[in-house]
Amino acid sequence: MSGAELSDGSVIDVDFVIVGIGVTPNDRLAQDCGLNVGNGVLVDEFARTSDPSIFAAGDCAMLPWRGRNIRLESVQNAVDQAESIAATLAAGPDGETAPYDAKPWFWSDQYDVKLQIAGFNLGYDETLVRPGTREGSVSIWYYAEGRLIAVDAINDAKAYVTAKKLLDNGLSADKAIIADPAADLKQLLA
Numbered sequence: 001m002s003g004a005e006l007s008d009g010s011v012i013d014v015d016f017v018i019v020g021i022g023v024t025p026n027d028r029l030a031q032d033c034g035l036n037v038g039n040g041v042l043v044d045e046f047a048r049t050s051d052p053s054i055f056a057a058g059d060c061a062m063l064p065w066r067g068r069n070i071r072l073e074s075v076q077n078a079v080d081q082a083e084s085i086a087a088t089l090a091a092g093p094d095g096e097t098a099p100y101d102a103k104p105w106f107w108s109d110q111y112d113v114k115l116q117i118a119g120f121n122l123g124y125d126e127t128l129v130r131p132g133t134r135e136g137s138v139s140i141w142y143y144a145e146g147r148l149i150a151v152d153a154i155n156d157a158k159a160y161v162t163a164k165k166l167l168d169n170g171l172s173a174d175k176a177i178i179a180d181p182a183a184d185l186k187q188l189l190a
């Protein structure tokens with residue numbers, strides 16, 4: 001018999017446990033400084049905190065994105081958001097800069113598995129699983145209200161690259177093509 005005891009004391013039966021290390025932001029320093037926090041340091045579209053002379057980037061920053069507030073825990077976001085802040089600082093108080101428009105993507109190498117993620121699957125209501133052309137390759141396509149919002153690609157660079165291009169350009173993916181493993185993904189970009 002195995003089980004996991006939750007913080008409210010309840011116990012649920014489990015076969016195995018995935019440990020999520022580093023998923024709780026430590027916003028104590030920001031809180032002590034009087035900045036607005038809530039599951040991270042709250043920032044606006046220019047990564048400014050509630051004190052406009054203080055900026056926050058990376059895992060700790062809770063940023064506005066497509067109508068909601070999210071944290072993006074990836075190396076790429078930490079780098080991209082920092083670059084956006086640098087541009088804002090370099091422009092000075094009267095300079096014009098573009099707001100940070102996060103284009104989420106993520107990768108991780110786990111032994112012989114290369115995981116690449118394009119988009120953010122929050123709020124999906126449908127998934128399609130598509131076998132890749134190489135042995136062991138597969139991709140999961142996430143849709144919300146019929147529109148593509150994210151793709152997980154496992155050892156399937158073609159699916160990842162296609163999905164990234166589609167999402168970066170605000171395009172969806174025809175479900176009939178995704179559901180047909182024999183269909184060429186190139187059609188989606190034509």
Ligand SMILES: Cc1cc2nc3c(=O)[nH]c(=O)nc-3n(C[C@H](O)[C@H](O)[C@H](O)COP(=O)(O)OP(=O)(O)OC[C@H]3O[C@@H](n4cnc5c(N)ncnc54)[C@H](O)[C@@H]3O)c2cc1C
Pocket residue numbers: 021022029057058059060072073074075076078106107108109
């Ligand atoms: C186990 C694990 C695996 C991951 N794998 C991947 C992956 O495969 N791909 C990917 O894209 N991302 C991965 N990530 C996420 C990635 O590491 C983070 O998104 C990224 O490091 C965030 O960068 P950051 O600069 O925001 O924060 P961090 O890299 O955490 O840097 C914050 C720094 O601030 C320091 N610090 C904190 N408090 C204070 C303080 N009070 N005073 C001074 N210094 C302080 C910390 O010591 C740390 O050095 C992984 C994370 C974990 C934990």
